[in-house]
Amino acid sequence: MGHIIMPAFAFRSALSEDSGVRSGFALSEADMLGHLPADHHLRECLITDEVLRLGSEDYAEAVGDLLFALGATAEPGMPTLGMRMMALLQRDWRSLFRLDEMMTVEAVASHYLRLRNQNDSEQAAIFAELKAMVDDKPGVLEALVEAMTQHLAFNPHFTRDVAKADMVALSALFASEQLPADGAQYFDQRFINYLGSQPEKLGDIHWRQFEGLTAEWFQRSGYDVELGPGRNDGSVDLRLWHRGAQPGAPPAVIVQCKRQKQKVERVVVKALYADMLEERATAGLVVTTSEISPGAAKDVSARAYPITTANRKQVQDWIQAMRKPHAGIVSDLTG
Structure with a gap:
């Protein structure tokens, strides 16, 4: 797991922007802190002026907690792409995939999302490969696309550009x-x-x-x-x-x-x-x-x-x- 090192004020700004752009709200830092759970383990760190070292997954979890508080997601935290897909398929996924097959689909889907996020010309070919992997399993492609849609939209490891005119002030x-x-x-x-x-x-x-x-x-x-x-x-x-x-x-x-x-x-x-x-x-x-x-x-x-x-x-x-x-x-x- 990688780490991010920056002053606390920079983390506050980044969290406000990441949770705001992914929920559709123009958030101030006060809005962000006001919706971070009172017992959240990062709260005390964020209100200091110190230089912080956070794991990238820990940061993503904090974004997920804020998105849940803002109503943009149904659960707190930042699920993996595989977890999102399993939740959409519910218990049926075990009748469709072995665990190693599910992990392979997740790996290829994650690669596709990275290429899409970078507007890489190879993305179409990777999506075709991904589609071929699940085409014989009814309902799986739809669940996979929905899982990828959520992951791309909510996970701060992917960039997301939203025009300020398309955002609304929570206030x-x-x-x-x-x-x-x-x-x-x-x-x-x-x-x-x-x-x-x-x-x-x-x-x-x-x-x-x-x-x-x-x-x-x-x-x-x-x-x-x-x-x-x-x-x-x-x-x-x-x-x-x-x-x-x-x-x-x-x-x-x-x-x-x-x-x-x-x-x-x-x-x-x-x-x-x-x-x-x-x-x-x-x-x-x-x-x-x-x-x-x-x-x-x-x-x-x-x-x-x-x-x-x-x-x-x-x-x-x-x-x-x-x-x-x-x-x-x-x-x-x-x-």
Whole structure:
């Protein structure tokens, strides 16, 4: 195992860049240190001003731990290429390969990745060789390509260039009203992955991001969604229609989003019901990072309001359902 020798500040900078570019986040050193586990064995070293000597695999493991904390990967650490492939094949791999055969495939695949990373002209020939090694084993090539895709994207031993314009500041989740400009998307997938890994941060995100998160869930659930402007929206945050509803039809559901720590009070429920009547909506929904208050719940029950609540636990379930670690990390690996 090789070693890397450099001052601690250089390691901090490198870790911030490597974990950032591989998760899609523009990270500051403070962001990086804030997401390195509190009991991580490198933490004390990194906050010094000393010259450090780290094993290259130890450094890669630290990048993997950060990627997991940022939601970009499903598990901490930095698996080998063979381990990634075995995990994708699950226990079936033993019925497909002897251990020495698996190690040979891993060695050739690692060689291919090095050539690809260097844009070497021999890469196509090596990939053809690799394909021939597994072509008679159903599903293996697909698992191998996925394993290589993950390895190339996440392992810091491979260079990865991502335009700064394609990265997003993690701080924007907590401080910005700006939602994705793409009309087909209301909330950034990187933020979904992050909140899937850091569920306790849900209540701290910006209220506008919370509205975007809610809109994203319902769009993926098959609704036509109209997201309000955020400010001066007449208290209606989202309008939902069943897919294919006639233009001009009343919304099926109007939604009020409440990103707050205190319980949702009766006045919110009453205002939502008034909006439902005004817009001839079939139902109302309060989505909150908290809970509905007992008084508000009593009003809904006693007055038979067609209003339901999605509380913090429900929203966290939505996030887990939408989470896609590894999604979109490398396109067209074999191209």
